Amino acid sequence: MLHTSPENNLILVVDDTLTNLEIISVALIDSGFTVITAINGEQAIQQIESRLPDLILLDVMMPRMDGFETCQKIKANPLTQDIPVIFMTGITDTDSKVKALNLGAIDYITKPFQKEEVLARIQTHLQLRNLNKNLEKIVAERTAKLDRTLRELQEFQVQLVKQEKMSVLGQLVTGIAHEINNPVSCIYGNLGHALTYFQNLINLIELYQKNYPEPVEPIQDAITAMDLDYVCDDLPNLIFAMKEGIQRIRDISNGLRIFSRADTENKVECNIHEGIDSTLLILKHRLKGSEISLPIEVIKDYGDLPLIECFPGQLNQAFMNILANAVDALEESNDKYSLEQPKQISICTMLSEDENHVLIKIKDNGTGMSSEIQQRIFEYLFTTKPVGKGTGLGLAIAHQIIVQKHQGNLEVNSQIGMGSEFIITIPNS
Incomplete structure (x- = not known):
């Protein structure tokens, strides 16, 4: 069984009767607890704000702010709502007890009380609180572990x-x-x-x-x-x-x-533009359009890039997944486009200012996406497509290839109705 050491616990005693305050405080201090006191609800709130107690003994009948109102304020504050509150009062009617418990109090001690009873109840509730804390910690740790395992x-x-x-x-x-x-x-x-x-x-x-x-x-x-x-x-x-x-x-x-x-175990030098062009070649049948869909214009703005050390096959797959996603976005609505405003995908490549990274920007003028979707777009199995149309793996795989396999970065900028831009950053080394 978990035992609670009094020396490690701080008790706040709130009572407007100084005699009661002194008797309870002395008894608690003699039992090894650290005690702070308050003579009204306002002072109790101030004490709590400066130093969080482990348990509160709260009188009900106090001027200006009674114990019920004080308890309500304590339980309304996320920082203090978990502190155990035990009411102390001479009122013995059932309605008051029910009200106290409904406000979040864990116990109700009627006056006059016995020292041994008060100490026993305090010890029991402190042990319960510590058990809950430990349980919450264990649950949080196991939940985090399960999340890591699931992600892996x-x-x-x-x-x-x-x-x-x-x-x-x-x-x-x-x-x-x-x-x-x-x-x-x-x-x-x-x-x-x-x-x-x-x-x-x-x-x-x-x-x-x-x-x-x-x-x-x-x-x-x-x-x-x-x-x-x-x-x-x-x-x-x-x-x-x-x-x-x-x-x-x-x-x-x-x-x-x-x-x-086929990729080898080690990175090899690769022409990024060849990889992009080969991907566009495979997607060409989707870019041509059809009787019910306008063609998609591809605008290429290639910079002067050196050969990049990478895993070419995997990088090409990332290009394929991102470009296919752009085509999907452009196919969602044909009403938006016309000969004056064609469907477009622009691909821009360049070196970063410090020339330590290669930037590849793939932008479409499709339907765009909300900020909520942007936050989840690279999650495994997340898709906005209808059942049977998407697996939720395409962009997750692209993210894994670029970030984990190439120590790069993949981010998206998008607005509803304004299209989306995926920015790939790959180290130039």
């Missing part, structure tokens, strides 16, 4: 999801890129030869036309049917268009490999 578990779960997602994506993209590259390289390489062959054939036809200007009727009919002049003019254009299409496929394949590149 959530971070671990997010890490697993992120690693598995990137691992699967990396394997998928690597396989697709490999399968695409072989036929694409074949087509791209042969298009040049095909153009040369066609040009040689056209030259040969022109040579025949020059030396045999009057072809026989079947040949003339074939020339007319195929519109030979148009074919000769248009065929090089077709070849060039095909080469551009194949080059586009090669760029997409290369962008996918850049985006999903």
